[in-house]
Amino acid sequence: MKKLVKRNLFLISKNFYLCIFYILTIVTMLFLKEDAFTFLVFFIPAMTSISASAIEKFDSKNYKITFSMPVIRNEFANTKAVTLLLLVGVNAAVSLITYIIAVLSGKVEILPFSLLVLGLSFSYLLSMLGGGLALTAGDKRPNYIYIILFIIIFDNMNIPSFVLGNDILIYLISVIFLAIGRTVYVIAKENILRICLEMEF
Amino acid sequence: METILEIKNLSKNYPGFKLDNVSFNLSKGYIMGFIGPNGAGKTTVIKLIMNLIKKSSGEIKIFGMDNMKYEKEVKNKIGFVYDDCNFYENFSLMDNAKVIADFYEDWSWSDFDNYLNRFKLDKDQKTKELSKGMKIQFALAIALSHNAELLIMDEPTSGLDPIFRHEIVNILQEYIEDGNRSILFSTHIISDIEKMADYITFINEGKLIFSEEKNILEDTYRIVKGGLDILDSNIEQECIRIKKNKYGFSGLTLNHEKLQEKYGLNIMIDKPDIEEIMIYMAGEDS
Numbered sequence: 001m002k003k004l005v006k007r008n009l010f011l012i013s014k015n016f017y018l019c020i021f022y023i024l025t026i027v028t029m030l031f032l033k034e035d036a037f038t039f040l041v042f043f044i045p046a047m048t049s050i051s052a053s054a055i056e057k058f059d060s061k062n063y064k065i066t067f068s069m070p071v072i073r074n075e076f077a078n079t080k081a082v083t084l085l086l087l088v089g090v091n092a093a094v095s096l097i098t099y100i101i102a103v104l105s106g107k108v109e110i111l112p113f114s115l116l117v118l119g120l121s122f123s124y125l126l127s128m129l130g131g132g133l134a135l136t137a138g139d140k141r142p143n144y145i146y147i148i149l150f151i152i153i154f155d156n157m158n159i160p161s162f163v164l165g166n167d168i169l170i171y172l173i174s175v176i177f178l179a180i181g182r183t184v185y186v187i188a189k190e191n192i193l194r195i196c197l198e199m200e201f
Numbered sequence: 202m203e204t205i206l207e208i209k210n211l212s213k214n215y216p217g218f219k220l221d222n223v224s225f226n227l228s229k230g231y232i233m234g235f236i237g238p239n240g241a242g243k244t245t246v247i248k249l250i251m252n253l254i255k256k257s258s259g260e261i262k263i264f265g266m267d268n269m270k271y272e273k274e275v276k277n278k279i280g281f282v283y284d285d286c287n288f289y290e291n292f293s294l295m296d297n298a299k300v301i302a303d304f305y306e307d308w309s310w311s312d313f314d315n316y317l318n319r320f321k322l323d324k325d326q327k328t329k330e331l332s333k334g335m336k337i338q339f340a341l342a343i344a345l346s347h348n349a350e351l352l353i354m355d356e357p358t359s360g361l362d363p364i365f366r367h368e369i370v371n372i373l374q375e376y377i378e379d380g381n382r383s384i385l386f387s388t389h390i391i392s393d394i395e396k397m398a399d400y401i402t403f404i405n406e407g408k409l410i411f412s413e414e415k416n417i418l419e420d421t422y423r424i425v426k427g428g429l430d431i432l433d434s435n436i437e438q439e440c441i442r443i444k445k446n447k448y449g450f451s452g453l454t455l456n457h458e459k460l461q462e463k464y465g466l467n468i469m470i471d472k473p474d475i476e477e478i479m480i481y482m483a484g485e486d487s
Binding site for chain 1: 248251252253254255272273274276277279281283285286287288289290291292296299300301303304305306
């Protein structure tokens with residue numbers, strides 16, 4: 001599995017120019033819009049989806065080669081799912097670091113802890129949806145679509161007023177997001193496995 | 202002789218095509234030419250060996266191990282070259298090798314460099330920029346750089362010029378020299394097979410026609426020719442297949458001595474080459 005994870009990260013690194021471009025766009029938006037919550041919600045899933053689709057872009061053309069090598073399909077599918085989690089983790093770390101820098105530089109206000117949890121749990125759910133879809137459906141959408149979508153949503157997203165200030169409700173919603181996110185991950189993992197096992201060339 | 206590849210009653214059903222109970226063995230140290238017309242089922246057999254498609258029934262053992270149960274162990278010792286080997290098109294040859302090398306226990310970078318030098322391939326060149334022949338050479342460099350004991354090649358020489366094909370044949374002969382490695386070489390270019398194969402396995406319309414030592418094939422089969430006036434039921438019975446035209450007939454037989462004895466100088470007996478045997482067996486112009 002270690003070899004496969006290494007391979008997946010290598011494939012992503014080959015699309016690194018796109019990731020850099022995307023990071024710059026999102027960070028610029030954060031500093032212009034000064035909205036840390038929306039930034040946290042969309043940075044992680046967008047980066048995860050882009051990275052997952054980068055893996056799938058390479059894999060979809062090379063399954064015949066990949067499965068002719070000493071690679072077990074079960075292991076390959078599981079590694080894709082693990083890579084998805086890994087991407088969420090790395091992107092969460094990058095987004096938090098960016099957020100902290102933005103706070104320290106006085107560009108954005110510090111978020112209440114409950115909203116930080118809500119933002120991260122929502123981004124987990126969206127990451128599983130976006131990343132899972134990219135890995136199972138073989139994402140063919142051009143990557144700039146993510147950037148356009150992000151800019152549109154970033155500019156229009158508002159938290160409903162009845163949620164703000166109600167920490168219990170916020171934590172409850174966060175738990176629901178995490179639970180749905182986990183379910184989406186399990187479904188995505190099963191789908192990746194089914195697709196890999198059924199694939200014929 | 203140690204058997205490296207053992208295929209027993211292998212079947213695969215597709216809508217409109219059936220690979221039907223194919224069985225053959227390949228021993229250590231030999232090259233098997235795997236021949237048949239286009240659409241005969243050669244690629245299907247190779248895909249089944251590589252577990253790229255699911256078999257309907259049958260058994261495949263490689264190095265004595267089931268190819269599905271011990272997939273990783275088995276594939277670690279197999280080198281493969283496919284007709285459509287594109288690898289990661291946007292990657293350089295070196296990046297491709299980096300992705301692939303990790304998966305093989307016995308990968309040798311020095312062997313890989315040697316093959317690239319020998320083929321005059323630039324490791325920084327992208328795979329998509331390679332010609333068809335260069336892609337095959339690169340695939341061969343990959344296949345030969347991890348100490349594979351079995352090389353499986355699916356139509357590697359189709360579409361290549363004779364010089365390229367000659368070079369590949371030479372490399373394969375070198376590869377087999379130590380007696381511990383084997384090659385399954387699928388092609389419909391019979392001249393490549395005649396140069397190097399020890400065994401010939403011929404399939405047609407999904408059925409195994411024969412799997413035999415090349416020398417035995419050449420010694421066993423004969424082409425009998427004569428005028429239409431002497432073509433009778435006896436000749437028809439002794440021939441596997443007969444072709445007729447307005448000048449006479451020709452047929453492939455296993456009993457040329459019997460026919461020679463009976464018809465004497467009225468018939469001519471010729472030694473067929475593998476291509477002729479294939480054409481008669483495939484039923485072309487029968």
